[in-house]
Amino acid sequence: MKIICIGRNYVDHIRELNNAIPASPVFFLKPDSALLIRNRPFYYPSFSKEIHYEAELVLKVCKVGKSIRKQFANTYFDEIGIGLDMTARDLQDSAKQKGLPWTLAKGFDQSAPLGRFLPKEQFSDLKDIRFHLDLNGKTVQSGNSGLMIYPFEDIISYISGFMTLRTGDYIFTGTPAGVGPVKIGDRLEGFIGEEKLISCEIK
Numbered sequence: 001m002k003i004i005c006i007g008r009n010y011v012d013h014i015r016e017l018n019n020a021i022p023a024s025p026v027f028f029l030k031p032d033s034a035l036l037i038r039n040r041p042f043y044y045p046s047f048s049k050e051i052h053y054e055a056e057l058v059l060k061v062c063k064v065g066k067s068i069r070k071q072f073a074n075t076y077f078d079e080i081g082i083g084l085d086m087t088a089r090d091l092q093d094s095a096k097q098k099g100l101p102w103t104l105a106k107g108f109d110q111s112a113p114l115g116r117f118l119p120k121e122q123f124s125d126l127k128d129i130r131f132h133l134d135l136n137g138k139t140v141q142s143g144n145s146g147l148m149i150y151p152f153e154d155i156i157s158y159i160s161g162f163m164t165l166r167t168g169d170y171i172f173t174g175t176p177a178g179v180g181p182v183k184i185g186d187r188l189e190g191f192i193g194e195e196k197l198i199s200c201e202i203k
Contacts, residue, residue: 001168003030003112005056005085006155009148009174016177025150025158028102030085034112035170041203042110044184048088051182054175055133055141055190058083059152060117061169068160073153074126076165081117082131082190082197083172086110089181114170115190115198126152134189135182143176150174 007026008019036042044051062078085106092105123129129145145151150158155173159165182188182202190198 001032001166001170003032003034003170003172004028004159005030005106005172006150006174009150009155010143010176011147011149012177016179021149025155027155027159028106030107030112033109034107036110036113036200039115039199040113041201042084042086042113042182043203044182045088045108047104047108048090050088050090052087052089052179053133053135053140053182053188054085054087054179055131055143055188056083056085056172056175057081057129057131057143057145057192058114058117059156059171059173061165061171062167064164064166065156065160066164068157068165070153070157073156074120076156076160077152077171078120079117080120080123080129080192082115082192083170084113084133084188084190084198084200085172085175086113087179112170112172113188113198113200118192118195118197129192131190131192133178134191135180136186137189140180141176141178145173147176148174 059077
């Protein structure tokens with residue numbers, strides 16, 4: 001199992017971090033040790049002083065595929081959920097300034113809290129999936145799959161041109177604007193529509 005994360009897939013988030021709009025999907029990997037499930041708490045790591053939340057729609061891959069054409073891409077996932085790409089922003093900013101990879105900032109243990117999934121068939125329009133994230137009961141991020149620069153089929157087709165997708169892989173599809181820091185004692189709750197799929201306490 002691998003965790004594939006798409007970066008810079010919402011224009012408003014790109015602008016809030018002063019990044020450039022990519023000419024093709026940007027993706028990176030998290031190790032399986034990053035996965036945090038069953039609403040377990042996230043423990044603030046000692047190596048960072050600036051951990052940020054990034055809420056994202058997540059696709060669960062349901063079959064093996066390589067060099068997948070866009071018209072068939074939507075058959076390679078069968079569930080959609082919500083996850084958190086927890087980011088050590090201070091480590092990421094330092095790496096970017098030095099032209100180094102983001103691995104330490106994105107791939108640390110428990111950096112991918114993942115909630116429940118919903119069957120793909122539940123969604124009448126994959127280009128109109130609303131989701132949001134609450135921090136201590138206040139909405140801090142709101143997104144819609146229709147606002148993605150690269151929709152699901154583009155993401156799957158592009159990734160599979162470089163690496164084989166396997167059953168059980170997760171694809172984090174990018175975060176909208178509103179990312180920000182967490183502190184010990186905070187609670188993050190993620191929703192697709194009005195259904196809460198993840199709750200994560202910061203300890």
